[in-house]
Amino acid sequence: MKGPAPIVRVVDDDDSVRTGMVRLLRAAGYEAVGYGSAGDFLLGDPSRDAPGCIVLDVRMPGPSGLELQEALTQRGVSLPIIFLTGHGDIPMSVRAMKAGAIDFLTKPISRKTLLDAVQTALARDAEQRVASARVLTLRARYQTLTPREREVFSGVTAGKLNKQIAAELGTAERTIKAHRAQVMEKMRVTSVADLVHIAGQLDDDGARE
16 A cells, blocks of 8 residues: 655745746656744654755754754654755865764755655655565564563573573463563564564664563
8 A cells, every 4th residue: 555645845944046946846746845943843744754855054043954954853744854055164064964964965955856755755755664564563573572581582692592581470481482482473583683683673762662
């Protein structure tokens, strides 16, 4: 089933620049929407959860592009950002990239440069969404484990032998083997290596805290 089309949000206080970029993006086949300020975007974009990216001017009246980037991060919005500026400098670009920006481009920008950056950003967004969906699936499977099965999960993924886990939990080794088989079945894996990989993904997401 095909999901919603990605939206390229252009946030720039220069009307002519913003309108030009929106037209260029639409002509290239993208769905594009323009906003004249960071505030307009925060208040007027009901689709921030929809796939896509943001083409964002750095210097604007009111909140700057960097401040909007920070606000979106605080709100859990992970849309890839392409920064545009006519006044860029090295510290500004370093700050933007460290905060997760995809690119930092200087105006005037060519059609090819903009479209290449947008293509890269949309690919990154798609990858992030696939990864997030994967983690949600793994989290749901982990939630089906009983408390004892979770203890066995932790022991196995820490590299412990069945007899070590049994000794720590005060039970028989055959009982641990049975729990281990249940863990493998519920998590839908066939190897310890796969289980270790899943544990790493869940820990990165905070699902086992």
